[in-house]
Amino acid sequence: MADGGEGDAVTREAWRLETLREYRLMDTAPEAAFDRVTKLVADLFDAPIALVTLVDDCRQWFKSAHGLTVSETPRDISFCQYVIADDAPLVVTDTAADPRFVDNPLVTGEPYIRFYAGVPLRAYNGMVLGTLCVIDRKVRATLDLREMERLEDFAAIIMAEADLRRIVVERDDARRTLERALDFSGIASWRYDARADAVTWRGAVAELWGADYASALTNREGVFARIHAEDRARVEVAINEAVASGTSYSVEHRIDHPERGVRWLGIRGDWDVRDDDAILTGVCIDITEQKSRQENATLLMRELHHRMRNLFATVGAIISLSRHAARDVDDYVERINSRLDALNRAQNVLLGANFMTGSMHALLREVEASFPRIRWSGPDLLLPENALVAMALLFNELATNAVKHGALTGADGRVDVNWSQDPEGSDPRLFHLTWAESGGALTVAEPERTSFGTLLMERSVKNNLGGTIERDWKPDGLVVDITLPARWREA
Numbered sequence: 340m341a342d343g344g345e346g347d348a349v350t351r352e353a354w355r356l357e358t359l360r361e362y363r364l365m366d367t368a369p370e371a372a373f374d375r376v377t378k379l380v381a382d383l384f385d386a387p388i389a390l391v392t393l394v395d396d397c398r399q400w401f402k403s404a405h406g407l408t409v410s411e412t413p414r415d416i417s418f419c420q421y422v423i424a425d426d427a428p429l430v431v432t433d434t435a436a437d438p439r440f441v442d443n444p445l446v447t448g449e450p451y452i453r454f455y456a457g458v459p460l461r462a463y464n465g466m467v468l469g470t471l472c473v474i475d476r477k478v479r480a481t482l483d484l485r486e487m488e489r490l491e492d493f494a495a496i497i498m499a500e501a502d503l504r505r506i507v508v509e510r511d512d513a514r515r516t517l518e519r520a521l522d523f524s525g526i527a528s529w530r531y532d533a534r535a536d537a538v539t540w541r542g543a544v545a546e547l548w549g550a551d552y553a554s555a556l557t558n559r560e561g562v563f564a565r566i567h568a569e570d571r572a573r574v575e576v577a578i579n580e581a582v583a584s585g586t587s588y589s590v591e592h593r594i595d596h597p598e599r600g601v602r603w604l605g606i607r608g609d610w611d612v613r614d615d616d617a618i619l620t621g622v623c624i625d626i627t628e629q630k631s632r633q634e635n636a637t638l639l640m641r642e643l644h645h646r647m648r649n650l651f652a653t654v655g656a657i658i659s660l661s662r663h664a665a666r667d668v669d670d671y672v673e674r675i676n677s678r679l680d681a682l683n684r685a686q687n688v689l690l691g692a693n694f695m696t697g698s699m700h701a702l703l704r705e706v707e708a709s710f711p712r713i714r715w716s717g718p719d720l721l722l723p724e725n726a727l728v729a730m731a732l733l734f735n736e737l738a739t740n741a742v743k744h745g746a747l748t749g750a751d752g753r754v755d756v757n758w759s760q761d762p763e764g765s766d767p768r769l770f771h772l773t774w775a776e777s778g779g780a781l782t783v784a785e786p787e788r789t790s791f792g793t794l795l796m797e798r799s800v801k802n803n804l805g806g807t808i809e810r811d812w813k814p815d816g817l818v819v820d821i822t823l824p825a826r827w828r829e830a
């Protein structure tokens with residue numbers, strides 16, 4: 340049994356290290372996407388140090404280190420080794436009172452760790468590659484459940500970024516493999532005699548160039564006539580240089596295929612010298628799909644990076660704005676957690692779609708899951724990212740207020756959310772939404788002062804969505820009417 344257990348541990352560690360190599364993150368340069376997370380975590384937990392660590396067989400290396408100048412430490416003195424060994428979070432409130440760490444050089448010397456909290460960075464296959472951890476030089480209380488959840492949420496953001504990069508690498512590897520495979524299929528070979536200005540063909544020429552190639556592509560002029568007009572000058576320069584210098588010929592260009600329309604071809608050629616004749620010979624393959632994938636991958640990367648920048652900006656704004664309205668630290672943490680929950684609802688909807696738009700129905704289902712007594716009806720609309728995030732924050736403020744002061748204070752209270760859009764062609768075309776509370780345990784009255792949550796709602800509606808918001812504190816419950824420009828199409 341013991342031997343079997345040790346063998347399993349060795350196998351699992353080998354699997355973990357192989358997974359770590361798949362991500363190709365070890366010993367890479369610092370990156371803003373990871374550094375933003377460690378800074379946000381340090382700010383959120385009011386800690387001097389926050390780290391993204393990766394652990395190989397002999398060391399822990401820091402992909403991002405906020406508040407620490409060293410780049411790595413030996414594995415055998417690391418705190419993170421325990422997270423990996425136990426496959427679970429680790430919180431040490433006082434290292435001086437923990438026999439595992441009391442004599443650790445990271446405790447007795449720089450950075451003088453007294454408090455540590457780390458959560459696993461879990462790969463797609465369940466392997467723990469390292470940790471996201473916060474460190475303090477003084478003793479602290481343990482983290483509560485919500486704080487651990489927040490730390491794990493940030494760890495998930497880190498792994499989402501890492502997985503994106505891993506997928507891109509895998510896609511690039513797959514593309515190179517495909518290119519090698521195409522060298523052995525769907526290939527047309529050609530032979531150009533510059534002295535006689537004659538081109539001869541073999542192989543899949545009809546597929547790549549058109550069925551009329553035997554008569555249309557017999558010389559240089561005929562070939563150039565089929566090359567896309569915007570690419571001809573560039574191709575002519577390349578082939579003239581090859582002819583003049585005797586060097587190899589390599590170019591990618593579009594053609595106007597008579598049956599298939601515009602296609603991309605990759606052309607490769609070299610000189611075949613026999614006696615006094617110099618002949619340029621080569622092959623060509625269709626790379627249209629490859630070009631399309633490259634364009635789509637570029638667009639996807641741009642969109643994902645845009646979303647990551649927006650996400651970090653929104654999180655930073657939530658942390659900053661919540662600080663000004665908070666009564667104390669506990670209230671500050673509660674406000675941040677609530678608004679981060681709202682942001683997470685919006686991200687769940689976007690991740691379940693196409694990253695750029697999200698369903699109104701999907702968003703309300705997320706809201707209903709957190710606030711079960713909210714009922715809703717209206718056409719399903721596709722909202723762009725900024726509008727979806729604004730709506731998520733708006734619903735969160737309304738629902739949170741209803742739980743604290745409105746209809747959801749009592750067991751019989753409820754909220755009805757209804758919306759509609761004016762028909763297309765209406766001028767102006769408007770979107771109308773009503774939030775109606777009823778049956779609460781408390782008598783509703785207009786507050787004496789404008790709360791920060793109210794200001795946040797007005798900002799979301801007026802500034803982010805370009806609409807208006809009106810509130811009516813009826814005795815039975817708050818009624819909110821929102822009017823926005825109807826810019827969204829139905830799903």
